[in-house]
């Protein structure tokens with residue numbers, strides 16, 4: 001068996017073989033499939049088979065079977081190296097893989113320990129000085145902020161996560177209801193799956209339950225090298241009725257992902273072209289490895305409307321990608337990069353210094369309202385949370401509402417106890433170093 005790491009699917013996909021035989025595929029890529037079979041295929045033989053995805057979707061594939069390995073279950077596992085695919089089969093397989101990958105990400109993020117292990121967001125390194133005599137009524141404290149021209153009642157963004165699977169669609173609707181009720185912003189997950197499979201568009205549509213929310217569409221920057229053009233992106237934004245577009249940067253994730261993209265050249269020019277062509281503001285967003293001051297300055301020169309610093313200290317995408325396979329060396333790569341990146345507080349300070357006029361969203365390991373207040377005092381306009389909102393709404397819609405309410409309450413307490421009537425005043429409060437950092 002060769003060592004190409006294949007993506008591990010959440011569940012077996014049946015493979016219909018010639019003569020009515022059935023196999024089961026749990027590891028798959030665009031170039032190979034591991035098929036578990038009751039009787040092995042002749043080694044070296046070119047074999048056609050159909051991947052049975054749904055009642056209405058069978059993907060015709062063919063490939064050469066490798067050496068069979070007996071499994072404890074009595075089945076035989078064979079790696080089938082796929083031959084050149086027909087265009088339609090290639091499109092279907094690509095779409096299937098990205099939809100399955102998103103579903104696996106969601107399940108892992110919900111159930112596994114997926115956060116950085118030994119690096120923290122750095123927000124707890126600061127504390128707001130306590131004002132014992134604030135001369136304020138709690139109701140006087142104005143926690144609202146304006147982000148991308150829209151007022152948020154509380155400085156919170158539900159960060160981009162999902163869409164592209166039925167589970168993801170349910171999660172998006174729950175998140176959207178929370179955002180609408182709390183007056184906070186919401187990001188949709190990468191709309192790549194929707195671009196590849198039009199039938200998945202509904203899993204990203206939330207405007208009916210969140211008519212007033214600042215809604216952020218989402219595409220991956222590297223997808224701009226994979227055939228996603230300006231007109232495609234414009235259509236994705238319009239179809240979901242978004243107010244702005246997040247272009248996410250996820251170099252580390254792509255590099256750890258076995259089937260990830262590898263060509264990151266020329267993206268700056270393509271992001272610049274998007275900024276010029278789209279009718280909505282463009283936000284450049286990292287996904288947990290952070291944006292440095294020098295990247296912030298380049299982003300400002302491209303004309304982006306805001307940055308989401310997406311720093312290290314929270315959900316670790318290098319690590320999640322490692323968890324997706326059972327291949328030990330591949331898992332080790334994920335471990336190695338679990339704590340890679342610029343911590344959120346550091347990214348915030350650097351970006352604010354390099355591009356002081358650019359609105360910043362502080363995301364990456366933000367877990368409470370005190371940290372949100374610190375992030376605002378460090379120069380952020382709002383703070384984003386992904387994992388906590390996912391886990392909350394997966395428990396129940398009510399838990400999502402309670403999390404948003406708790407964060408809003410904690411921000412208000414922190415502001416009042418720091419003597420800050422509004423966010424402008426909070427920004428003038430001199431932060432102090434925390435004595436003890438756990």
Ligand SMILES: Cc1cc2nc3c(=O)[nH]c(=O)nc-3n(C[C@H](O)[C@H](O)[C@H](O)COP(=O)(O)O)c2cc1C
Pocket residue numbers: 105106109159160161162188189190218246248285286287288310313314315363364365366384385386387388390
């Ligand atoms: C399950 C899950 C899926 C995600 N998918 C996306 C995505 O599609 N696009 C994106 O820009 N960021 C995505 N992210 C990254 C988050 O938006 C955020 O930047 C990151 O998780 C750090 O925040 P956290 O520590 O609060 O989770 C995802 C995060 C999670 C947990």
